[in-house]
Amino acid sequence: MKPHYLTKPQFATELEKCLKCPTKPCEKACPVHCSPHDFIAAAQKDDIAQAADLIARQNPLGEVCGLICPDKFCMNACLRSHIDAPIRIPPVQAEIMRRARENNLRTPLQYAPFNGKRVAVIGLGPSGIAAVFELTKLGFKVTAFEAANTVGGALNLIPMARLPREIIAHEWQYLAQNPLVETHFKTTVADYPALLQQGFDAVIVATGEQKSRSLGITGESLTIDYTEYLKNPEKYATTGNVAVVGGGAAAVDCANTAAESGAANVEMFVRRRLSDMRITVAERYSLLQNQVNITTMTRVTMVVKSDDTLTAYTCKTQFNADGRLEDVPQSEIARGGFALIVLALGSTRAEDLQPTENIFYAGDIVTGSSTAVEALASGKQIAQEVAKRIGTERTNT
Ligand SMILES: Cc1cc2nc3c(=O)[nH]c(=O)nc-3n(C[C@H](O)[C@H](O)[C@H](O)COP(=O)(O)OP(=O)(O)OC[C@H]3O[C@@H](n4cnc5c(N)ncnc54)[C@H](O)[C@@H]3O)c2cc1C
Known part of the structure; x- marks a missing residue:
């Protein structure tokens, strides 16, 4: 994956798509109340300084959010989706902030006087x-x-x-x-x-x-925690097979990083269904692009080191009548040949x-x-x- 800045024609195309909805659903959907309706209007007039100011007034990390915000906020509320597809608002925001940064267009902050506290x-x-x-x-x-x-x-x-x-x-x-x-x-x-x-x-x-979540299984110390892996991916780069345990956004980042660092094969083990994975469309697409295998309804039960590789013991899972996950009896198998097993189960x-x-x-x-x-x-x-x-x-x- 690459930082999501738009080319000139892409930027112009996205700006043109704005329907100028008077109710501003995009602003209402933004947790920090940034108004795409308004900053897009400024960008349409080629006033990047004003557009960037409108973003920065609400969001001190406007460019960061433009690059990494998921599609579930402003984009999800964009009424343009009823015609064709929503405006790609986060990339538009990133592009505005990039232009403002590179051309030094940001208005200096006005400092409030000290209030004594x-x-x-x-x-x-x-x-x-x-x-x-x-x-x-x-x-x-x-x-x-x-x-x-x-x-x-x-x-x-x-x-x-x-x-x-x-x-x-x-x-x-x-x-x-x-x-x-x-x-x-x-x-x-x-x-x-x-x-x-x-x-x-x-x-x-x-x-x-x-605090990273753990599985509490035998052999867990043979695995690498996702925070350690993502801090130093080059330290763990391998041309072998990599397993990533977990199905969230952090697991996706680990799987993509492993694939992009030269792993021969990357396989994610996910306890639930593909449709249960709480990841964005862009994240799903990135996994496809990197040819990451996703093994769903599967739980890793033990990790063992054999010679130079790791073996993950897995068993299948199923939903019981109460909708709870349980193991499928006698479904355990050994999956050998991993150079690296990364645990990406999130944190608490x-x-x-x-x-x-x-x-x-x-x-x-x-x-x-x-x-x-x-x-x-x-x-x-x-x-x-x-x-x-x-x-x-x-x-x-
Ligand atoms: C791999 C990964 C990928 C992600 N991808 C996305 C994404 O694509 N889009 C998105 O919107 N979000 C993403 N997130 C989520 C996002 O990063 C977090 O929701 C956000 O950073 C949480 O912010 P926070 O300030 O609450 O905590 P944190 O970002 O965790 O910051 C806490 C800070 O407190 C410091 N600290 C901790 N204890 C102490 C102490 N005792 N004294 C002093 N300092 C201390 C820590 O060093 C840290 O800098 C991702 C997260 C991860 C892990």
Whole structure:
């Protein structure tokens, strides 16, 4: 897969398709209330600066979301689908933001004056970034603590071919220039109440889902976790056969990465049906393009190392009368010859939520695995809640 920018004719064709629906269903469907109706109208007038501003006012990661947003939000609401096909809104958004970035068309941010209140944001994935964006608009001084040495959180696991890292850094720079923002990388925070004692008026915890799910099967230690695999795919590149266990978006990224890194054969093991896989049309297409095999209604029960390869023991699954998945008796077989088995079962939060006065939580840590734009929406919403709770009025400065 490649970053989804449009060519000039593709861009013009998509813009022309807009029906200018007065009810703006595309805006209503966007978790951060970006208005494709309006930014497309600006782009039609060739006013890319205005189009980019309309996006950036609502979304601090406008280009990132343009590249990776699934088709289930604005595109799904686009009424053009009743005539032929919906406008490919995310790629249009990415293309507008790319042109604005490359031609330096973005209007510099207007900085709000300091309102006298200080907020700590822990974690700089999309939800933390959105919290910083919203809080600084309201004049809060924000100190952000990030365990990693860079921003983006789980976005950094998305294959580079789909999301070049410099786009995340570029969008973050817009916010980071603000004198109200102070950032501490390589800083893990565990004691949130201590920050309140240090003088912060509120703390927003936006630490995502840090604990990978496991299968709990014999031989699991012979497999590789998807976060480790996606962080260092070159370390695990192989010309052999690769198995990916799991059927979600992260599993798709692992399967495509393995195929594009030279694996002879890539096979996904999915417990449910093909139609149950919660992946987008584009993701399905990418699997076909990379000739990834999908073995559905199959559970991996054990992994064994034999000589230089791995064997996955699998059994078939079926839905019982209650609609629950169960194993098909005596269906276990051994599938040998894998050079690599990647577990991509998703993640869960690594800590319990303990919201107390002036400690707030945002993003995937609250909602479970979501999407970048939903995490952004959560960060914005929590920032507004913080503003309501602690006020934006200068008190003692
Ligand atoms: C492989 C993969 C592919 C994906 N593909 C897509 C896609 O195509 N489209 C899409 O919209 N979404 C996609 N997503 C989902 C999207 O990336 C997440 O929904 C989003 O990043 C969640 O944002 P968040 O801010 O809640 O958490 P995260 O992005 O997980 O960020 C949390 C941050 O907190 C930091 N942190 C954790 N603990 C601490 C601590 N104690 N102190 C300081 N910092 C800490 C972490 O280092 C991290 O930077 C994908 C996710 C994965 C894993």
